[in-house]
Amino acid sequence: MDADVLIVGAGSVGMAAGFYLARKGARVILLDEGEPPHSLGSHHGSTRLIRYAYGEGAAYLPLLLRARTLWQELEQLGGEQLFEPCGVLNLGAAGRPFLTQVVRSAAEYRLTLEQLDAAQTMARWSAWQLPAGISAAFEPEAGVLYCERALSAWRRLGRERGAVLLGGHKVTGLRAAGRQVTVSTEKGLQLSAARVLVSAGHRVAPLLAGLGLPLPLQRVRKTFAWYGVDQAGYGPVAFPGFSADLPDAIYYGFPTLEGAGLKVGRHDGGQLLSPDEPLLPFGAFAEDEEELDSFVRAYLPGAGEMTEGKACHYVRTPDEHFILDRHPEQDRVFIASACSGHGFKFASVLGELFANWMLDGEPGFDLSPFRLARF
Numbered sequence: 001m002d003a004d005v006l007i008v009g010a011g012s013v014g015m016a017a018g019f020y021l022a023r024k025g026a027r028v029i030l031l032d033e034g035e036p037p038h039s040l041g042s043h044h045g046s047t048r049l050i051r052y053a054y055g056e057g058a059a060y061l062p063l064l065l066r067a068r069t070l071w072q073e074l075e076q077l078g079g080e081q082l083f084e085p086c087g088v089l090n091l092g093a094a095g096r097p098f099l100t101q102v103v104r105s106a107a108e109y110r111l112t113l114e115q116l117d118a119a120q121t122m123a124r125w126s127a128w129q130l131p132a133g134i135s136a137a138f139e140p141e142a143g144v145l146y147c148e149r150a151l152s153a154w155r156r157l158g159r160e161r162g163a164v165l166l167g168g169h170k171v172t173g174l175r176a177a178g179r180q181v182t183v184s185t186e187k188g189l190q191l192s193a194a195r196v197l198v199s200a201g202h203r204v205a206p207l208l209a210g211l212g213l214p215l216p217l218q219r220v221r222k223t224f225a226w227y228g229v230d231q232a233g234y235g236p237v238a239f240p241g242f243s244a245d246l247p248d249a250i251y252y253g254f255p256t257l258e259g260a261g262l263k264v265g266r267h268d269g270g271q272l273l274s275p276d277e278p279l280l281p282f283g284a285f286a287e288d289e290e291e292l293d294s295f296v297r298a299y300l301p302g303a304g305e306m307t308e309g310k311a312c313h314y315v316r317t318p319d320e321h322f323i324l325d326r327h328p329e330q331d332r333v334f335i336a337s338a339c340s341g342h343g344f345k346f347a348s349v350l351g352e353l354f355a356n357w358m359l360d361g362e363p364g365f366d367l368s369p370f371r372l373a374r375f
Contacts, residue, residue, distance in 0.1 A: 001180055003029040003164075005358055006193040008171045008183060008207065009200030010036050012147070012344050013336045015154040016351020017197055022161035024359055029191060030163060031183065033170035036155065037148040047254055047263065049241045050345040051088045051142045053106035053113050055098035057321065059369040061109055063349050066365075070348035071145065078153030081146065086236035086255050088142035089125070092245035094135045099245065102137045114138040125240070127233055129301050134246075144241050144254055147344050154351070171200065174207055176330040195358045197334045202275050202315050204337040213327055216375050217338050219273040220314045221280065223288045224265030227296060228304030234262050243267075244299070251295050262303050264292050267341055273313060282309035314341035317375075324350065324363075324370040334358060335372075 005021050007014045010032035021028040052068065054060045075082045092099035106113035115137050118130040130136075155165060166189075173184040174196065181196040198204055202219040209215075232238065239255040239262075250267040257263075271285065282288050288309060296303050317323060320340040327333035334357065336350055343350075357363040 001193050002191045003027045003193040004195070005029075006031065006181065006183055006191055006196045008174070008196060008198045009203065010155075010165055010167075011199065011201060012151065012347035013339075013350045013354070014197065014199040015151050015158070016347045017199070017336070017354045018163045018165070018351075019154040019158035019161070020352045020355035021359065022158045022163040024355055026355075026359055028158075028163045029193070030158075030165045031169045031171055031185065031191075032165065032167050035167040037151040046146065046148050046260075047257065048145045048147045048344040049088055049142070049243065049252060049254070050083070050145050051090070051139060051243065052109070053090070053102045053111045053137065053139050053142075055090060055102040055105070055243070055245070056342060057101065057369070058105060058108070059321075059366075060346070061105055062365055063346055063353075065109065066352075067346055067349035070352060071150075074150060074153055074348060077157055078149075080149055080153065082150050082153070084144040084146070084236050084257060085141070086143045087138060087140040087240035089121070089240045089242040090137045090139065090245075091121075091130070091134055091242060093133055093247055096245055099135060099137060102139075106137070106139070112139065112141055114140070125238075127239055127300055127302055129299055138240065142241070144236070144257065145345060150347070171203070171207065174198070174211055174333065176211060176327070176333055179332075181330075181332050195332045195334065197336060197354055197358065199336040201337070202273075202313060204315070204335065206275050208327070208333075208335065211327060211330055211333065213329075213372075215323070215337070215372075216318050218316045219275060219277075220270040220316055221273050222265065222270045222312050222314055222341065223282055223292070223309060224263060224312065225282070225289070225292050225309035226261035226263050226307050228307050229256050229262045229302075231256060231259070233302070244295075249291070249295070261307050262296075262300070264296060264300075266291055266295070270314065279311055279313055282311045284311075316340045319374070322346075322370045323372060324353070324367050325372045328372065
């Protein structure tokens with residue numbers, strides 16, 4: 001066999017897993033259609049929020065707390081800042097499930113959380129214009145991850161420990177037989193290993209379909225943009241990251257970092273895509289600019305004009321929770337996919353989790369909420 005573990009898709013989770021596998025002494029080969037970090041993956045866009053009082057569900061909290069430790073470790077190993085401690089402001093209509101779960105998570109895990117009404121929020125962060133029905137929960141220990149820096153750190157540190165990355169190799173087929181798994185690429189390369197981790201984003205569903213496993217995944221085109229703002233009012237000291245669960249839409253955003261401007265995106269909505277459909281650039285649809293502008297003008301009216309917009313994609317499950325599992329009939333095939341637009345903050349712990357699972361037989365966490373059987 002060519003390796004102990006093959007990783008198909010060297011994006012966020014794949015690159016992290018490659019590092020942790022190599023650190024445990026495994027022979028690991030990663031295959032990716034590009035040279036990560038790149039614009040084809042879900043890590044595209046330079047920054048991601050990391051929140052610990054998690055409104056998406058209690059099952060994520062143990063993973064997040066371990067992820068926090070691993071991000072700190074990676075920052076030390078890589079010798080470069082990966083975390084911006086600006087805090088995160090969670091906004092939502094009073095009584096909505098997201099904000100209720102944020103408060104519950106903070107209480108259960110003793111996380112620092114400050115609850116404010118609309119008036120208190122605007123008094124503290126004058127950039128915001130909020131209607132009376134909006135409540136807020138501020139998490140001062142949360143902040144921003146520099147995702148492309150992190151990916152580069154894992155790539156370098158993994159290589160130093162023996163991991164091999166083969167960029168420019170699009171995997172087109174998987175075959176599991178006996179005690180090994182074989183992958184085939186578009187260029188005719190064939191490699192075999194004792195185990196394989198499939199973490200190839202929107203290509204996971206087509207690849208697993210070839211092993212008789214249909215997955216209920218949907219690829220969605222998403223957009224985000226930057227707005228001109230001043231550093232004093234919108235920098236990380238004065239303006240936190242945010243997640244806004246509004247009655248008609250869900251938005252997220254970042255302070256201006258390194259002079260880039262206020263970054264804003266919409267979490268829900270988007271255009272449905274087939275697995276191989278081209279990702280059209282920002283501006284291809286009228287709503288690309290309109291839906292972001294409408295939020296900024298209503299809630300952050302002091303921001304300037306849009307300076308740049310970009311397109312990316314999510315791969316979603318029907319319930320927007322992850323798939324972390326192994327093939328029900330081919331137990332040498334592991335699946336990390338469908339993070340549904342909120343997965344990067346977990347990449348460190350998922351990389352370690354799959355390394356432990358594939359080499360030692362146990363993931364170390366209760367993954368029952370993320371199993372395929374729920375579908």
